């Protein structure tokens with residue numbers, strides 16, 4: 001079964017979340033993990049829904065105003081965390097912390113969903129594969145327990161749009177990444193696709209055997225879409 005990870009980003013108000021949970025609960029959520037704003041994690045847990053964090057602090061505890069520690073998040077029930085999302089890399093200069101965050105996940109029994117992907121310019125210059133493996137190497141180096149990592153290939157230029165690369169392009173890049181990780185780290189890594197997934201393209205994406213699941217952003221706010229992606233990926 002493919003893993004379906006839903007990244008709410010900074011969306012949904014407290015006044016909206018209970019209704020959202022009631023609606024999604026009508027589906028079989030056994031292969032789903034929801035990454036809501038951290039203030040709602042508890043509500044998902046109380047409904048026996050698997051939850052992940054959208055990010056973790058690079059530190060375990062202390063004077064890091066505004067951050068949330070993996071220990072705090074674990075205590076309220078996360079089993080996954082997105083790491084290195086392009087929005088974190090871009091707005092919060094996260095690149096320098098990714099290796100440490102992966103280490104924290106691996107040491108604390110949290111499955112990291114490591115996001116990698118290229119900008120439009122890099123894509124147009126044929127650099128997609130190199131960008132991805134470079135980000136993988138930087139995140140992996142010196143860490144142990146790498147087999148627990150799940151990758152998400154997310155072309156930055158597709159995120160938040162209704163555009164995705166061609167299926168051939170996704171298939172080719174993801175299989176090259178898998179080959180690279182196998183030959184350099186000896187691991188059969190799982191790779192999700194994310195960026196621009198919507199009601200119109202999820203059917204064709206779901207047919208790609210090379211993918212082990214999906215990381216969905218804005219469409220995960222739509223309960224009809226959740227129902228559809230679950231139906232397609234049973």
Ligand code: PGA
Pocket residue numbers: 007154158159160161194195196197215216217218219
């Ligand atoms: P999107 O976001 O589905 O809204 O493109 C995906 C992501 O950022 O993980």
